[in-house]
Amino acid sequence: MSLATISHAIQSSGLFTAVRQSEIFYPAVLATHLTCIAIFGGMILMTNLRLLGLALKNTPAAAVIESTRIWKRIGFVIMVSCGVLLAGSHLDKYYPNPYFQLKLTLLLLTGMHGLYFHRSVYYNASLDQNGKLPLRAKIAGASSLILWLSILTCGRWIAYYDDPNAIASLLRKLASLV
Amino acid sequence: MIQGYDVSTNPLNTIEWLFAAMECVHIASLALSVGMIAMVDMSLLGAGIKGRSPAQIQRATEIWTALGLMIVISAGLALFSSDPLRYYYSPTFRLKMWMLLAGLIFNYTIHRKVALSGSSPLIAKATGAVSLLIWISVIFGGLFFAFTAGGY
Helix, strand or coil, X not given: CCHHHHHHHHHCCHHXXXXXXXXXXXXXXXXXXXXXXXXHHHHHHHHHHHHCXXXXXXXXXXXXXXXXXXXXXXXXXXXXXXXXXXXXXXXXXXXXXXXXXXXXXXXXXXXXXXXXXXXXXXXXXXXXXXXXXXXXXXHHHHHHHHHHHHHHHHHHHHHHCCXXXXXXXXXXXXXXXX | CCCCCCHHHCHHHHXXXXXXXXXXXXXHHHHHHHHHHHHHHHXXXXXXXXXXXXXHHHHHXXXXXXXXXXXXXXXXXXXXXXXXXXXXXXXXXXXXXXXXXXXHHHHHHHXXXXXXXXXXXXXXXXXXXXXXXXXXXXXXXXXXXXXXXXXX
């Protein structure tokens, strides 16, 4: 069975057909996805700004991380659920889309990012000792920022992709700008 | 509406990737502005950062909220300029603008005052909830406008 057949079978299932055909449900899920970017994405952004030593300087980074953890988790679950509904209902179109593939790859990388900095940053109660954040905290913040902004950009570009040579032509355009 | 303005000369319409890039700026700065306001809201609702009062969160985030709002509104104006009439005549877009105005006024009056003054828990919670609802409705307005007006 090819990927195309599997994708088509998934998007033809009851739930995904209902999402696709409803005039209100699809935009409502997308709006919820966007709301999660604003609220929970905002928390990730703030955590990263704190790790970089730019925002909330009077609050220990460990306290920012710990207090927002539960909300980020809830947000992530809602976000991924929305994403599954959105992509699942048009899987025929999504799976061959290179920006969709890149977005999934980057999401996987953020998972690895979290694991990599798990002990040294995200679950490190003595992160703020000496009153100065270690370099690895800054690296964690900066790389998380870059990863999430790239994910956001890929997400938006998924909607505009209709040309199999889009990435090649985009790269050519970028090259011509330099 | 604007005499002699030809949308086809707008860079957002002539440069293929610019509109999408501007949308990315709009969404990222949305996360900055509304995200920071939401942190104050969470704090007012009693679910903020441990050991930090709403007033402390308000003071620490104020500058970032202002920066985020400036960028998100500037990018929004740029997106608007790509096809002003389509936006102007959309009831959904108009509703979004009214909610945005309400959000901005609320944020810099009642919301700010309540966060800084340490009001009673009931008033604090109500303020946080109203603020979240206003901003969520702005976001929904934007998205539904894109769908009802043939955007994506």
